[in-house]
Amino acid sequence: MTQANTPRQTLTSATTDALRQRILMGEWPAGTQLRQEALSKELGVSRVPLREALRQLEAEGLVAITERRGAVIAQLSLPEVLELLRVRVLLECDMLLEAVPRQTQADLDAAGAFLAQFEDALHRRDVGTWGILNCRFHLALYQAANRPQTLALIEQLHNRTDRYTRMQILLTNFSDRAHREHSEMLELCRRKDAVSAAAFLRQHILNAEEALEAWHQTHQGESGRGVAARQA
Amino acid sequence: MTQANTPRQTLTSATTDALRQRILMGEWPAGTQLRQEALSKELGVSRVPLREALRQLEAEGLVAITERRGAVIAQLSLPEVLELLRVRVLLECDMLLEAVPRQTQADLDAAGAFLAQFEDALHRRDVGTWGILNCRFHLALYQAANRPQTLALIEQLHNRTDRYTRMQILLTNFSDRAHREHSEMLELCRRKDAVSAAAFLRQHILNAEEALEAWHQTHQGESGRGVAARQA
DNA sequence: TTCTCAAAAATTGAATACAAAATTGCCGAT
């Protein structure tokens, strides 16, 4: 469609990106089997680049490959999600502390733009887009810290956890609260109050953590091993 | 050799493990081209599993794949190494604080065993083994925290950074100092002094960071873009 | 009916062969 004849991007990379996008949009519930034959036919590629893409996504933690049993959408238990959220608290607070003093007007505007789109997706109840914008907003805030490696790590952590926080927020109608917290965080950044912003960010992630834990308490044993049973 | 006829492990996994091991042992300097044809022939596998292995190692940050130019051993600039070391400080200190109160005698003995092997490799000047044992020792200390996901993240960070800290320690003859610091850390864990142990760990990583930075100051412009020119 | 076990079907893993696209290096012309 875009560049049928001259593939500037390798098929493997394009396949990886397409799959990652669709996984992040929540197209498949956790635990879904990804059949090589069916997927490769659907994407219009052969099995070789598809398998390379699956390997890459496995290393990113988005799919799980069991030998001779193929790939499934990665599934995290509640303790595992809590672990990763805790790592996010550590990394993101540290990043924000360094980013705030360096943030230019353009940085703040970029984050603000995501916040606006965010609100829009919220009203349309477009959960997939909502999750992706949530990640983009956070990353935009940390951009000014000028630490690309750490930023990439944080992005991967978001990719692995957003599925769960998103679901939690959808089911508990915490979307308004999350949006208000985001606005408040951006406002603190505008005021160059790095310490308060980091403290707020910490609480923001811990809130999601607690809500996820509480939801799991009341719904335990309802689904399989994983946190999420089905979605969308 | 071990199981020629019945490969319980798939070739892709075996290839990934073998390549990771050799990369961590420092067999190839950073930036080395990995030719698919040559490597697959050397490992006795076809190109398909080799390419899947390279994709996986790319996602782990050990090799870098440029489209249509193939794979090279990953190369980090000094700022990038410093970034990752800083992430390590955050994660490892947090882990150690949680691990120390839960450490059993068996945990401490396991770490101690690595320390002994460590000393041995040091006297043999076996830098590759030294680096791997360094990682194992650290991971053994965090085992009791019972946070497998975080542990896996820390292991990946070690895999990406050890090449550089190892080189720095080799070139500056800091190996004795590193060993003394490790012994001291283990002793603090034995005394259940988590706070001191974490503070010591923090300083331990920051020491490596500073030495790396100082070495780079005096040797700047000597090699290419990366921190390391050649090795072993 | 339900359970168990064996055969069949489906799926994954891997090798090989072949084609196409891009990069690299080399060679000659200006």
Next chain:
DNA sequence: ATCGGCAATTTTGTATTCAATTTTTGAGAA
């Protein structure tokens, strides 16, 4: 000596084929 272009190497992608393993199906027995 530098620039442009051609050829060789290398990477990338597809198709085909086959082996090994898992999953499903189905028949027979309790």
